[in-house]
Amino acid sequence: MKIIADENMPNVSTLFSSIGEVSLTPGRSLSSEQIKDADILLVRSVTKVTATLLENSNIKFVGSATIGTDHIDLEYLSENDICFSSAPGCNADAVADYVFSALSHLYLNKKLEWLNKRIGIIGHGNVGKTVYQRFSALGCDVVAYDPFVESDSVRLVSLDEVLNCDIICLHAPLTKTGLHPTYKMLGKEQLQKLKPNTTLISAGRGGVVCEDSLLIRHDELGGKLNLVWDVWKSEPHINTALLDKVDLATPHIAGYSKQGREKGTWMVYLALCKFLNLNPKLDYSKAISQGNITEMSLNKDANLHEAIARAVLAIYDISRDDTRLRRKYRNAPSFETFDWLRKHYVERDEFNTCIATQTSYQDELNAIGFKHLNT
Numbered sequence: 001m002k003i004i005a006d007e008n009m010p011n012v013s014t015l016f017s018s019i020g021e022v023s024l025t026p027g028r029s030l031s032s033e034q035i036k037d038a039d040i041l042l043v044r045s046v047t048k049v050t051a052t053l054l055e056n057s058n059i060k061f062v063g064s065a066t067i068g069t070d071h072i073d074l075e076y077l078s079e080n081d082i083c084f085s086s087a088p089g090c091n092a093d094a095v096a097d098y099v100f101s102a103l104s105h106l107y108l109n110k111k112l113e114w115l116n117k118r119i120g121i122i123g124h125g126n127v128g129k130t131v132y133q134r135f136s137a138l139g140c141d142v143v144a145y146d147p148f149v150e151s152d153s154v155r156l157v158s159l160d161e162v163l164n165c166d167i168i169c170l171h172a173p174l175t176k177t178g179l180h181p182t183y184k185m186l187g188k189e190q191l192q193k194l195k196p197n198t199t200l201i202s203a204g205r206g207g208v209v210c211e212d213s214l215l216i217r218h219d220e221l222g223g224k225l226n227l228v229w230d231v232w233k234s235e236p237h238i239n240t241a242l243l244d245k246v247d248l249a250t251p252h253i254a255g256y257s258k259q260g261r262e263k264g265t266w267m268v269y270l271a272l273c274k275f276l277n278l279n280p281k282l283d284y285s286k287a288i289s290q291g292n293i294t295e296m297s298l299n300k301d302a303n304l305h306e307a308i309a310r311a312v313l314a315i316y317d318i319s320r321d322d323t324r325l326r327r328k329y330r331n332a333p334s335f336e337t338f339d340w341l342r343k344h345y346v347e348r349d350e351f352n353t354c355i356a357t358q359t360s361y362q363d364e365l366n367a368i369g370f371k372h373l374n375t
């Protein structure tokens, strides 16, 4: 069995070589010629899996080690009896960690006191829910907008209400059809509703926010917006005018924790084993790494904002990704830089690999995703 896989899938050879002959390739440039003799295709978000790519192949299974599926023509796969599996939720904790790292950075650098602010989340799926639960466990005033969710356990509000929040976290998928398409869902009209000093964290998909309208609104507000930008409309090209305005700019790596990426490969491996009726040869604990910093205890004299910021940034400091991106773009302002930064990403651990040991802030650290002492 011939397996073609994106070279950026961690552990892919270890896991899949017991099933077939694995060839690794850069995902963005994958061509139909390269897959014409293959049976299984394993991708990440940079490969457009369309009829053009697949029509002259014998691919029977497509696996995407990602949460998002907007790069896959699901209709074509279903019409052509090609089994598909993605990795729902694999890096939800990583994205939530990204959000708290961004807020920690903004607290230390701009004195943004976010714990007492109103927080609105757009999209209440695996990522949005994780982010919501963390804020809620911290006792924050948090609401969510998701037109497809009905639930008593979340404070659901209108999009306008979220746009009136102090901190807005965007975790909706990219959709262009259906009842509530998200493409440019934050356009000129919606962005007009942002108040001065709003913090907008965009870690879903580029295209959900109209970047041109955002630049106009940013100017209108005299630059009084805190912007944290992970996903860009025209990746791997980035909007350099926007890059100049955002507080934190990262190259679509919100989900790039070591464990999150490993979980993505692992989930696709399990799905392929199921499809082929095989017993998995490795177990979860061998496929997913431990963290580097295994225990955290805090000085009880620090205030809560500062204590959280110190703990969070010790595990993942988002500013290193921002610095890397800006420095690299200054020296090599080309679209190839985006993929280079992602390919050579210095992976970080998830908060949940680190135990919050007995400290006055143990409950708060547990709330934002650090592991409990007794689990």
Ligand SMILES: NC(=O)C1=CN([C@@H]2O[C@H](COP(=O)(O)OP(=O)(O)OC[C@H]3O[C@@H](n4cnc5c(N)ncnc54)[C@H](O)[C@@H]3O)[C@@H](O)[C@H]2O)C=CC1
Residues within 6 Å of the ligand: 067, 068, 069, 088, 089, 091, 092, 095, 122, 123, 124, 125, 126, 127, 128, 129, 145, 146, 147, 148, 149, 171, 172, 173, 174, 175, 180, 181, 182, 185, 203, 204, 205, 230, 231, 252, 253, 254, 255, 256
């Ligand atoms: N920046 C990054 O590295 C990462 C980005 N993502 C992106 O984040 C998205 C969300 O991830 P998950 O929560 O795991 O996906 P999910 O599929 O579990 O949930 C998506 C949620 O968005 C909601 N939604 C759909 N249309 C909406 C609209 N018009 N307004 C508000 N909500 C809407 C859905 O009802 C669903 O509850 C993914 O589709 C992916 O594109 C995911 C992982 C990493």
Ligand SMILES: O=C(O)C(=O)[C@H](O)COP(=O)(O)O
Residues within 6 Å of the ligand: 008, 044, 045, 046, 065, 066, 067, 068, 069, 091, 252, 254, 255, 256
């Ligand atoms: O899981 C998703 O959805 C993501 O956005 C991924 O984290 C993006 O990573 P790549 O698949 O582009 O490596």
